[in-house]
Amino acid sequence: MRTGAFRQICTCSRTTVSAQLRPLWLLSNLNSRRLQSSSSGESEGSPRFSSESGSISTVDSVVRRSVHRKFLGKGQPFVDFKRVKVTAGKGGDGAITFFKSSRNPFGPPSGGNGGRGGNVFIVASKEITSLNGVQNRYAAPDGGPGQGKQMHGADGKDTEIVVPVGTQVRQFEPHERKDSTTDDAEEGNENDMNAFEDEARSEEDIKIENMELISKFYKFRSGYTPQEDRMQMLLERIPYEQSTTGQFVDFDLTSDGERHLVAQGGKGGQGNPHFLSSEIRGPALAGKGRPGTTLWLELELKTIADAGLVGLPNAGKSTFLAAVSNAHPRIAPYPFTTLNPYVGTIDFPDFWTMTIADIPGLIEGAHRNVGIGHRFLRHVERNRMLVYVIDLAGKAPWRDFEVLMRELEAYKPGLTNKPSLIVANKADMGKIAKDNLEILKCKTNVPIVPISAMERKNITKATDLMRQMVEKIRAESTD
Ligand SMILES: Nc1nc2c(ncn2[C@@H]2O[C@H](COP(=O)(O)OP(=O)(O)OP(=O)(O)O)[C@@H](O)[C@H]2O)c(=O)[nH]1
Numbered sequence: 001m002r003t004g005a006f007r008q009i010c011t012c013s014r015t016t017v018s019a020q021l022r023p024l025w026l027l028s029n030l031n032s033r034r035l036q037s038s039s040s041g042e043s044e045g046s047p048r049f050s051s052e053s054g055s056i057s058t059v060d061s062v063v064r065r066s067v068h069r070k071f072l073g074k075g076q077p078f079v080d081f082k083r084v085k086v087t088a089g090k091g092g093d094g095a096i097t098f099f100k101s102s103r104n105p106f107g108p109p110s111g112g113n114g115g116r117g118g119n120v121f122i123v124a125s126k127e128i129t130s131l132n133g134v135q136n137r138y139a140a141p142d143g144g145p146g147q148g149k150q151m152h153g154a155d156g157k158d159t160e161i162v163v164p165v166g167t168q169v170r171q172f173e174p175h176e177r178k179d180s181t182t183d184d185a186e187e188g189n190e191n192d193m194n195a196f197e198d199e200a201r202s203e204e205d206i207k208i209e210n211m212e213l214i215s216k217f218y219k220f221r222s223g224y225t226p227q228e229d230r231m232q233m234l235l236e237r238i239p240y241e242q243s244t245t246g247q248f249v250d251f252d253l254t255s256d257g258e259r260h261l262v263a264q265g266g267k268g269g270q271g272n273p274h275f276l277s278s279e280i281r282g283p284a285l286a287g288k289g290r291p292g293t294t295l296w297l298e299l300e301l302k303t304i305a306d307a308g309l310v311g312l313p314n315a316g317k318s319t320f321l322a323a324v325s326n327a328h329p330r331i332a333p334y335p336f337t338t339l340n341p342y343v344g345t346i347d348f349p350d351f352w353t354m355t356i357a358d359i360p361g362l363i364e365g366a367h368r369n370v371g372i373g374h375r376f377l378r379h380v381e382r383n384r385m386l387v388y389v390i391d392l393a394g395k396a397p398w399r400d401f402e403v404l405m406r407e408l409e410a411y412k413p414g415l416t417n418k419p420s421l422i423v424a425n426k427a428d429m430g431k432i433a434k435d436n437l438e439i440l441k442c443k444t445n446v447p448i449v450p451i452s453a454m455e456r457k458n459i460t461k462a463t464d465l466m467r468q469m470v471e472k473i474r475a476e477s478t479d
């Protein structure tokens, strides 16, 4: 009896150790054994594998839990603000080559142009809901250099920054930029201007400066130095070589698939055939690729939904969202259960749909960022209509409503002018809820629908009213 018990303990501990040391090997082994057991009609917890079933269920439950967390959005932190440095690719240099043949060892110029540097685009996708996956830096690849036989370099591949729908993109200038990354073309121009302005400088200095400027835009075959008249010709060409400076970036991505160019790749340098003229018969120079645009962007995600749920913590916003839509938000009897906006879709029987956003609870002083109010308020801004979720079981629900209105107005004047509805929740709480409802009705003209989100009572009345309002807003916006 005692020996048997001891053997059983040994078997269990051996299984546990191997599960920790060789999880993959064990998992496949166990899975195949589980398959055998199910094909032979045995239940999962069959006594035959009793010592191992504990390990299987542990692994399974871990996997299941992590999948569950992922679906709830808990696996990845929600990010709604990010700063990003973006650099487009540099253009490739043009080539300095000549056709050669047995008859003509110094044939005509044949250098190909350099390829364009890769552009950087920003694309909106409804598949993602957070800026979490956006990196801090993006750099598109450079264009390829030109080759002999007039072969042009390949263009750099374009890079895409994928962001959620509702992201606002704005360019900003960080302090360090002034010194380190001023566009060298602009710098060159400035030098050029100064050269003419400063009469005190000697001709020799001007010559050196011009040569420096020219060498930013052109490359020469080793040992070749352009003569005076050619230097002048190259200086005159410089304005045409400069990359066009992009416009200030400031836009809003409001629909799925919307795509904007934010940083343009540098132009490729021209090959030496472009410098052929009646004076220059064998051009020993070519254009250099231009640098791509570098800029800093601020990305700010502001949820866009047809209706936004606004309420104090614990009012029952998430319970209402779960009752009316396909969403499964976390619901708990303590404040700030919801910390990130959560968008669900309400499907009506006639296949008409609308989106609804559960916004984290706001408290008094939210407009001063009390209770990280600013982070939450930014998600109220862009919903088409507002649904105030008020707790009828509270001490003075009408005051809660006043606080919410005040906070919204203080954050952004005019925000409360959006079409609104009050969903008076927890109407199942007996006399106190009934009395509070009567007082609330006297205090405001905003339509009120008493509901019990928990018991799913009067929900359809609320959603039908929301639909009417959204249909009206959509119709007005398309007019
Ligand atoms: N009696 C009653 N309780 C409700 C009702 N609706 C929600 N509750 C309860 O109220 C508590 C808070 O509900 P939530 O839906 O998490 O509230 P919330 O507004 O999302 O809260 P935060 O996310 O913290 O802002 C939970 O314990 C719910 O079960 C209702 O209609 N009647």
Ligand SMILES: [Mg+2]
Pocket (backbone or CB within 6 Å): 317, 318, 319, 329, 330, 331, 337, 338, 358
């Ligand atoms: Mg909630």
